Amino acid sequence: MSQMQNVERQLREMILGLEIGPGERLTERWIESRFGASRTPVRAALLRLETEGLIARDGRGWTVAPINLAELGQIAVYREAVEVAAVRLTAALEDRGGIELIAAMLDSCDAETPREEWHRVGLDFHIELARLSGNEFLFRAVRDAMTRLSRARWLEVRDEKALGRAWAEHYAILAAVRSGDAEQAAQLLSAHIAGSRDRLVTSLHDDRRGLRARGFAVVAA
Amino acid sequence: MSQMQNVERQLREMILGLEIGPGERLTERWIESRFGASRTPVRAALLRLETEGLIARDGRGWTVAPINLAELGQIAVYREAVEVAAVRLTAALEDRGGIELIAAMLDSCDAETPREEWHRVGLDFHIELARLSGNEFLFRAVRDAMTRLSRARWLEVRDEKALGRAWAEHYAILAAVRSGDAEQAAQLLSAHIAGSRDRLVTSLHDDRRGLRARGFAVVAA
DNA sequence: GATACCAATTTGGGATACCACACTGGTATT
DNA sequence: AATACCAGTGTGGTATCCCAAATTGGTATC
Incomplete structure (x- = not known):
């Protein structure tokens, strides 16, 4: 399993499991250190999760989609x-x-x-x-x-x-x-x-x- | 307009306009040189176009989605x-x-x-x-x-x-x-x-x- | 001539360095 | 005290480097 899919899956689970609350801010650096991956797979995961509607852009940054x-x-x-x-x-x-x-x-x-x-x-x-x-x-x-x-x-x-x-x-x-x-x-x-x-x-x-x-x-x- | 959106838009137009034929192989390096961007925005564009169904993975690589x-x-x-x-x-x-x-x-x-x-x-x-x-x-x-x-x-x-x-x-x-x-x-x-x-x-x-x-x-x- | 094999090249995946910009906190001016 | 300003910090966006694996092309072997 590639890092990219790993980060995506784990981050998705954290969001769906409400370990990261709706509306919370996300930074690529935090995700990077949290999952031990570099920014490349992190960004791929963010792009995918954005199309799923689980995260959204907040100006220049990212947030977990609110309810x-x-x-x-x-x-x-x-x-x-x-x-x-x-x-x-x-x-x-x-x-x-x-x-x-x-x-x-x-x-x-x-x-x-x-x-x-x-x-x-x-x-x-x-x-x-x-x-x-x-x-x-x-x-x-x-x-x-x-x-x-x-x-x-x-x-x-x-x-x-x-x-x-x-x-x-x-x-x-x-x-x-x-x-x-x-x-x-x-x-x-x-x-x-x-x-x-x-x-x-x-x-x-x-x-x-x-x-x-x-x-x-x-x-x- | 950021490079990321530029690459995505231009590549989408080339695919939809059949300038790149259905089934054709795509390499990140070719896109990179074709549009004068680096691989980071290229990869972002590819991920987005994949979710749109315009391109698909072909093993490790990418191809324009066939008809x-x-x-x-x-x-x-x-x-x-x-x-x-x-x-x-x-x-x-x-x-x-x-x-x-x-x-x-x-x-x-x-x-x-x-x-x-x-x-x-x-x-x-x-x-x-x-x-x-x-x-x-x-x-x-x-x-x-x-x-x-x-x-x-x-x-x-x-x-x-x-x-x-x-x-x-x-x-x-x-x-x-x-x-x-x-x-x-x-x-x-x-x-x-x-x-x-x-x-x-x-x-x-x-x-x-x-x-x-x-x-x-x-x-x- | 067919085939097995190996080295060179190319590929996508990942890591990292750098940048421009936005935001923050404090400071100086009024 | 209020405000304009400015340096400092952190952000996402980008470029580039490295790597493992897959592909390729040629060569030696049968």
């Missing part, structure tokens, strides 16, 4: 467009066996599963469902959108009931895809994304003071 | 998803005055307009229509998709009639958006994209020997 509530709403609309298109393709496939792997993924989460894992599987559900469509562009769009949503979803205050409801919706979507009912899968997925967006934005909006108290930059809708 | 007929089909599906979502949003806006600027853009093309300009306006129509939606993600998705399609559309063998038909469809879409009929706008746009894809893939497929004779790498569907 932007308006952006979350726009991403939800974008997600709906691409995820629904993907799930329609998937439901129309002759071989839809791949969804059983996704169902198994959901099954792997139980009461003893750590929250971190629920979070990851909740993202991967949508990503893998899009991958099944076979359309590389829809897949990448979903993956990138979920990456951007990742931190916000982690900060979301979720209760057990909300998580159970989300999982039930996931299973319902899978069932529709399994039976080849593209229309129902599309409708269930649309509703799921809209509900997910509402819960997310509400949660972050209500908790925005707490987030700011933790030093996280939160941009209002 | 990929299978990819063109996938992009059409992707385009349809995001463009239709965008046009639905636009048709639902209270202030849809922005579409008159787009109509003026179409009007500016007449019999004496060079082909190059028709090509550019044909791309910009879709990009600007998506921009009107106000959704940054849908806009970027459409812009990036059209960028990827740009070279293939330039190579397309188009007759006057096909162009006139495309323009008529553009006007019809605008009319539907202007009247606020999201459903019709969506249907017209879907049909337009599907037709555009069919003509494009057919044209390139029929002409693939000619393209290869020009040294352009064409990957079959």
Whole structure:
């Protein structure tokens, strides 16, 4: 594994894991010393992470992208467009066996599963469902959108009931895809994304003071 | 303007303008000497153009992305998803005055307009229509998709009639958006994209020997 | 003539030195 | 006390050097 990919991966994990808070300033020299690489791979990593939307230019420098509530709403609309298109393709496939792997993924989460894992599987559900469509562009769009949503979803205050409801919706979507009912899968997925967006934005909006108290930059809708 | 942006812009123009053919090898040193910049901005430009899909890694090196007929089909599906979502949003806006600027853009093309300009306006129509939606993600998705399609559309063998038909469809879409009929706008746009894809893939497929004779790498569907 | 092999060259990946510019903190002037 | 100014410090942007690995071209061997 090259240094370039190493720095990119580690820095991404630190940002997604909120070890570096939204809005925090980044300097190439700090990253350089932090990961023991020189500025060349550091700059490559920064350029890549910029296109992922995880970091942004701040004048001449770099900052970790803030949590932007308006952006979350726009991403939800974008997600709906691409995820629904993907799930329609998937439901129309002759071989839809791949969804059983996704169902198994959901099954792997139980009461003893750590929250971190629920979070990851909740993202991967949508990503893998899009991958099944076979359309590389829809897949990448979903993956990138979920990456951007990742931190916000982690900060979301979720209760057990909300998580159970989300999982039930996931299973319902899978069932529709399994039976080849593209229309129902599309409708269930649309509703799921809209509900997910509402819960997310509400949660972050209500908790925005707490987030700011933790030093996280939160941009209002 | 910094060297970094300069190299990126000039190299992108050379690729999109087919001054460097699809499939051609690129070396950082050649770009460096060609544009009088050092390798640092060259590498930044390459990383950015890679995410745009205009260049790709070839083992350790770089090549200009080939024309990929299978990819063109996938992009059409992707385009349809995001463009239709965008046009639905636009048709639902209270202030849809922005579409008159787009109509003026179409009007500016007449019999004496060079082909190059028709090509550019044909791309910009879709990009600007998506921009009107106000959704940054849908806009970027459409812009990036059209960028990827740009070279293939330039190579397309188009007759006057096909162009006139495309323009008529553009006007019809605008009319539907202007009247606020999201459903019709969506249907017209879907049909337009599907037709555009069919003509494009057919044209390139029929002409693939000619393209290869020009040294352009064409990957079959 | 085909092939295995080796040295020279070229490549991208990385490290580092230097620069222009922005920002900071303090100082001198009013 | 307020402000204009200026040197000092740190930043990202750029150029350049080094390196390991891959490619290449020729040569010796069979």
